[in-house]
Amino acid sequence: MIEKSIPAAGYCRLVLEAPYIAGRARPGQFALFYLPGEHRYHLPRPFSFFKTDPDRGRFSVFFQIKGLGTDLLAKAEPGEKWKLLGPLGSGFPPLNTGALLVAGGIGIAPLAFLAASSAVPRTLVYGARTAVDLSCPAKELDLPGLTVVETTDDGSRGRKGTATEQMAAFLPACSAVFACGPRPMLAAVAASCREASVEVWLSLEEQMACGIGACVCCAVETSFGFKRVCHDGPVFSAGEVFFR
Ligand SMILES: Cc1cc2nc3c(=O)[nH]c(=O)nc-3n(C[C@H](O)[C@H](O)[C@H](O)COP(=O)(O)OP(=O)(O)OC[C@H]3O[C@@H](n4cnc5c(N)ncnc54)[C@H](O)[C@@H]3O)c2cc1C
Structure with missing residues (x-):
């Protein structure tokens, strides 16, 4: 992590250096952040890409500080290294006029x-x-x-x-x-x-473990059967999602 800011109380923005991820990330995709040290066996926390700078090998995430993981991230200092996996998931389709x-x-x-x-x-x-x-x-x-x-x-x-x-x-x-x-x-x-x-x-948002569709813990029901938010999503056509 190379830069941290708190744009509003309870919200944090981090800039990370990760050229592989920054060069490939598309809107709607996300990265998994693995917690460090004694928390390393906890579920990783997913965050969407907020901005990328492929030329400098950087991307940023912007998150609300809610619990253990986001609190640890918000307290991290520039220079700290975090284990990441990404880019993951499907992105949004391209924008058209209107x-x-x-x-x-x-x-x-x-x-x-x-x-x-x-x-x-x-x-x-x-x-x-x-x-x-x-x-x-x-x-x-x-x-x-x-x-x-x-x-x-x-x-x-x-x-x-x-x-x-x-x-x-x-x-x-x-x-x-x-x-x-x-x-x-x-x-x-x-x-x-x-x-x-x-x-x-x-x-869509669901808790997830593997991030690559193997463990199926983030499955949601759709009109095409269960789909994995991490691998088949997180972006879905609303027509296929069941809201119960
Ligand atoms: C695809 C995707 C993109 C997202 N993008 C963003 C984003 O850009 N910005 C944003 O603010 N939020 C985003 N979120 C939501 C974000 O991931 C959660 O707010 C974040 O994970 C909360 O983490 P926390 O540790 O602070 O909260 P916690 O509530 O402490 O933990 C999060 C979840 O992990 C579980 N957990 C907690 N402790 C443990 C433990 N010891 N072992 C196992 N599991 C545990 C809990 O059940 C909890 O529901 C996204 C979610 C998804 C799925």
Whole structure:
């Protein structure tokens, strides 16, 4: 790890030097971070790619500090070495003109990378509970062709309401939807898109162990049977995912 910052209370961004990963990572893919020392037998923690700099062999992740693993990562100092595996999983399909990106909270991490992957006209609805949770630095979303609509549940920044409520206005004119966020939000996005007959891609989160599809501990039920979030996903077409 070569750089650490805390853009908002409870959120951390790390820049890592890993030329193999940085040169291959695509939006929607992720890396597994293995905990060091006495915690090395714990499950590795998955994080989406937030940004890459292939020329310098660097990539960054952006995460919410929640428990043991993210706390250890947030306390790590530049120069420390972490065991990583990546890039893993499927990425998002490429953006077309009129794409609508919907991020809930820290779901912004893969969508910021996706938004930066293209210069076509596109809209990002970025929602969170409060202003603090709109934690992504504004400069990361200041991209040519990108319209950003911020929403907060309590109205402390941007429009008041949920990202799902705000996305409704953009659905009729959009070419496809790309979403990442809490599961109830993804279920609501999938339902709205089904109603509007709009194609939608969702990035799912599950705990995982191997990261390469061998242990099947991250399986989710789909209309094509069980699929592994680490290997077949984490990006799925909403039409195939069951939300129960
Ligand atoms: C594909 C993917 C991409 C993701 N991308 C991001 C991202 O970009 N940003 C972000 O903020 N989050 C992301 N997440 C979620 C992130 O991985 C979790 O928030 C993170 O793993 C939490 O780790 P923690 O150790 O802080 O939390 P904890 O709650 O301590 O641990 C996480 C899980 O590991 C299990 N666990 C805890 N301790 C042990 C133990 N001793 N042994 C075995 N298992 C244990 C727990 O059951 C827990 O559910 C992503 C998840 C997935 C699947």
